[in-house]
Amino acid sequence: MSRTLQAWQEMAAQLAIEGRAFIKGEYTASADGRTFPCVNPANGQELARISWCGQPEVDTAVACARQAFESGEWSGLAPLARGRILKRFAALIREHADELSLLETLDAGKPISDTQSVDVAGAAYCVEWFAEAIDKIGGEVAPVDPKLVGLVTREAVGVVAAVVPWNFPILMASWKFGPALAAGNAVIVKPSEKSPLTAIRLGALAREAGIPAGIFQVLPGAGDVGRMLAQHMDIDCIAFTGSTGVGKLIAGYAAESNLKRVWLELGGKSPNIVLADCPDIRKAARTAAAAIFYNMGEMCTAGSRVLVQREVKDAFLAAFREAAQGWQPGNPLDPDTSMGAIVDRIQYDKVLGYIEKGLAEGAQLVTGGKAAHTDTGLFIEPTAFDCPRADLSICREEIFGPVLSIITFDTVDEAVAIANDSEYGLAAAVWTSNLTTAHQVSRRLRAGTVWVNCYDEGGDMNFPFGGFKQSGNGRDKSLHALEKYTELKSTLIKLA
Ligand code: NAP
Ligand code: MG
Secondary structure (H helix, E strand, C coil): CCCCHHHHHHHHHHCCCCCCEEECCEEECCCCCCEEEEECCCCCCEEEEEECCCHHHHHHHHHHHHHHHHHCCCCCCCHHHHHHHHHHHHHHHHHCHHHHHHHHHHHHCCCHHHHHHHHHHHHHHHHHHHHHHCCCCCCEEECCCCCEEEEEEEEECCEEEEECCCCCHHHHHHHHHHHHHHCCCEEEEECCCCCCHHHHHHHHHHHHHCCCCCCEEECCCCHHHHHHHHHCCCCCEEEEECCHHHHHHHHHHHHHCCCCEEEEECCCCCEEEECCCCCCHHHHHHHHHHHHHHHHHCCCCCCCEEEEEHHHHHHHHHHHHHHHCCCCECCCCCCCCCECCCCCHHHHHHHHHHHHHHHHCCCEEEECCCEECCCCCCEECCEEEEECCCCCHHHHCCCCCCEEEEEEECCHHHHHHHHHCCCEECEEEEECCCHHHHHHHHHHCCCCEEEECCCCCCCCCCCCECCEECCEECCECCCCHHHHCEEEEEEEEECC
16 A cells, blocks of 8 residues: 555654664674764755774675685575575565665655665565576586586675665665575675665565575675775675776776676666657657656666657657656655655766756756755756757766756767767667667667667566676676676586
8 A cells, every 4th residue: 555745754753774784694883883874865864874884894794704605504505495585585575665665765865656666676576586586597518528427507606795876776786686695695785875774674684584694794884895895805796886987996996806706787878869750759758758857867777868860859859848847856755756856965966067067068958957946955857958969068978867968860870870979888779660770770779778669668677787888797687697696617527
């Protein structure tokens, strides 16, 4: 049953929020007792004090993870048994869905209807999906000389660190720990300091589900904790979602330490191409608005560049202006709110800075362009620019906010060239009525996901998710995600 705004507010007032790290199966304050504030960006109020972990906590957690992994109490379970425990974990996430959604909304400013239907529901589904998959995939018997038996198997990589961002805190964490736990690893989650609450809460639920102490741990703290994990000599793999800049640092830390496996899901500047033969321009405009305004534009796959063919530009702009009206920022706890608050002051200032830059570079405002409800919190109007050229900074750089750049083109070749002229390659879309054009353009787009006549479809786990170029390497979701958290082993047995 869905709650009203008042019911959510009452629940929020009663909420006991845990802010300590989860190490070796217990909530633990940091050794030096240091904490930092966790703030609700919709009203500026402090929600909790969070343990500020450092090197001692990292070292303790890694030692516990190593011991738990080596003991075989998790990695040595039959996949079916591990899967059963993980299914219990997924069920517990569902049982606590209201609490987790509320924590996420308070912490990150995301609308409550989204944290319920996407973030928390998606995290439970991800854990359940990998729990169900893990006893259904085996290894290979290699076709070799009959005097040999050649086995090709996959085994857990060992201790995995998951360093995750603030835009989908519980969901991005689950995309890492779901497959990593299913494969038998010990996992240490490092949530963003901007949104640590749901990851911390999951510690107790993992334990309640029966995941052994040390197999699932959570270390809140600043970006430094991510660095310490990436540099650690006893971590086998680091799975990261975040900015391209930090991703490069992490690759460097791994190279300088123990060459741990590095998997990076990074930024994007995804093109959404509207061709003149688009089957439904109003639908394309509505979808384009959702592609940039959903989650306040704090989306790695945000359709942040619309490339529109000149013949349909005016019709598209008119329909887009209308569609943008449906995306007005409001109280994230109100079930009717579609756009919440920007996660913190740093991000808010960055987004407003890009709006100023767009104006200074000669782009024309199509809609929005200002902060909203400035008395209550960090809200920004849904904003779109009509851009005179494709090389403006607002057309090239990831803004990670509700700001769309619209670029006009004349030919399909020109659209593909503009689309691919980016350091990123996470996602792309094309709108056309022509099946051949759809296939041809999709093939030419250098991106990990291409949508045709839609955007952001594919909430199910079956599609690998990740980027070409500087949008990263490796893939989350789907059975391919398991490749990141396992090592291949060849075993050759001589029979005579
Ligand atoms: P970020 O600044 O790169 O932070 C990501 C994580 O790394 C946070 O936990 C952060 O901790 C930590 N970190 C910061 N500095 C670090 C360092 N030197 N070494 C190791 N870890 C460090 O990114 P963000 O601002 O949180 O997230 C936005 C970015 O994530 C965008 O670029 C977006 O496109 C990308 N993203 C990508 C995907 C994808 O799947 N491709 C999905 C979602 C988001 P603190 O926050 O505590 O500093
Ligand atoms: Mg917060």
